Amino acid sequence: MDSATTAPQTAHTDKHSFDTRLIWRTFWVLTAITIFELGIAILYYETDFLPKHILNGVFIIMTLAKAFFIIAEFMHLRHEIKNLIMVVGVPCLLFLWFVIAFMSDGVSYRHLRNRYDRYQYEQSKTPVKKTENHEAKKPGVE
Amino acid sequence: MAQAVPAGQKWWSGGKSPFHVEYGKLMMWFFLMSDAFTFGALLISYGTIRMSSNSWPNPNEVFKTFPIVGEMPVPLAFVSLMTFILIMSSVTMVMAVGAGQNNDRKAVLKWLFFTILGGLAFLSCQAWEWTHLHMEGAWWGRNPFMNIDGTQSSTNFTNYFFTITGFHGFHVFSGVIVNIIMFIMTWKGTFERKGHYLMIEKAGLYWHFVDLVWVFVFTCFYLL
Numbered sequence: 017m018d019s020a021t022t023a024p025q026t027a028h029t030d031k032h033s034f035d036t037r038l039i040w041r042t043f044w045v046l047t048a049i050t051i052f053e054l055g056i057a058i059l060y061y062e063t064d065f066l067p068k069h070i071l072n073g074v075f076i077i078m079t080l081a082k083a084f085f086i087i088a089e090f091m092h093l094r095h096e097i098k099n100l101i102m103v104v105g106v107p108c109l110l111f112l113w114f115v116i117a118f119m120s121d122g123v124s125y126r127h128l129r130n131r132y133d134r135y136q137y138e139q140s141k142t143p144v145k146k147t148e149n150h151e152a153k154k155p156g157v158e
Numbered sequence: 159m160a161q162a163v164p165a166g167q168k169w170w171s172g173g174k175s176p177f178h179v180e181y182g183k184l185m186m187w188f189f190l191m192s193d194a195f196t197f198g199a200l201l202i203s204y205g206t207i208r209m210s211s212n213s214w215p216n217p218n219e220v221f222k223t224f225p226i227v228g229e230m231p232v233p234l235a236f237v238s239l240m241t242f243i244l245i246m247s248s249v250t251m252v253m254a255v256g257a258g259q260n261n262d263r264k265a266v267l268k269w270l271f272f273t274i275l276g277g278l279a280f281l282s283c284q285a286w287e288w289t290h291l292h293m294e295g296a297w298w299g300r301n302p303f304m305n306i307d308g309t310q311s312s313t314n315f316t317n318y319f320f321t322i323t324g325f326h327g328f329h330v331f332s333g334v335i336v337n338i339i340m341f342i343m344t345w346k347g348t349f350e351r352k353g354h355y356l357m358i359e360k361a362g363l364y365w366h367f368v369d370l371v372w373v374f375v376f377t378c379f380y381l382l
Contacts, residue, residue: 034256043249047242054238057381061218061233072382079377083370090248090366099169100177104187111198118202122209130212140212143308 042089049078186360190367193329197371200325201378204318213305215315217380220303223290237380240283241372244330247276248369251337255362258355263344266355270341273365277334284327288320296320319379326375329368336361 053075060071088094093101130137169176177184208214218233225236250272257265295302301316340361349355 034259036253036256039249039252039256043245046245050238050241050245053377053381054234057218057234075377075381079373082373086248086366086370086373090252090369091363097163097169097178100179100184100187103177104191107191108194110195114198114202115205118206119209122206125206125210126212129210137212140309144304144310 038089042085045085046082049082053078180356182360183356183363186363190363193367194371197322197325197374200318200322201374204322204378207314207318211312211314213307213309213311215301215303215311216306217382219306220291220296221287221380225286234380236283236287237376240280240287241376243276243280243283244369244372247273247280248366250276251362251365255355255359258349258358261350261353261355263347263350266344266349266358267341270337270344270358274334274337274341277330277337277365280330281327281334284323284330288323291316291319322375323379326368326371329371333361333365333368336364 056066056071056074059065060068093104163178169178175181175184179187221237222231222233223236224230224232250269254266254269254273257269291297296316296319298317298320299313301311301313303311303315305311340358343349343357344355349357
């Protein structure tokens, strides 16, 4: 299909699909989520108020929410017809398998290695002494 | 393109695009999906390696510097600024697309200019961050940071950090180049003569995708 000839007719029917208010609302939602994430990250850094894995769950949900808003509103996918939404969305379901399979592979590898490679395990549990300033140890430096 | 679509429209009867978008835009979506899987592979491999490690450096300790304020620790402040810049430039890009749909050449130029500025600001921030980390001794194959529990850290952390933020930065860089080309074409009136600004929409999709990837990079490296 020649895009140059078919494009103009789709271009001018678009006019009312653009809504500035909706864009700014999306912007404020994204900013608010980011500030919220930052807030709990710093709160955790200062006070350890929640277990880290619960916090990680919150971060991942927040991230997916942000991704949804960017794709739906900024990339305009929510306002396209269902055929396009499906052809983009359905293949992305592969990510479900992708993430679950590889994360559990990583966990399983850690457990196996900790069990069978005891030397590595001991090493990874021994805190290194905090090395003082390397600069100070250089000869000729005060 | 959410315009009046007659109810009961037969999309697959032929003679028109069953996706109701222009060919180039559909192809841009497919390209972005493949790119999403490339980034997905990078980030998931980072996650796998991190899962297989007994401990990992604490991002709040590593990324706590900010230009000008010197040694004062401000965890995550700088990277949040970068996130804000990128979201902001996404908004200006949507405005450029919207102006293009109204065939408003002047407004397209204005918003594209702000988008390019935002992209350059983000790249400058990243350049500063990389320089700073490099001066602290971090680079591919070198990791000066301890794990969060005080044990010796491997170089996986810095390798993944520089590879993935570098790959993303490269995308931002090409996005800025694309936007500059769009700016010049708009300026010369190419789209006005064509009668539509669909090219801006494709550049816009790419630019938002860069923002989208950053959202995931931000979470994976700085928050988790």
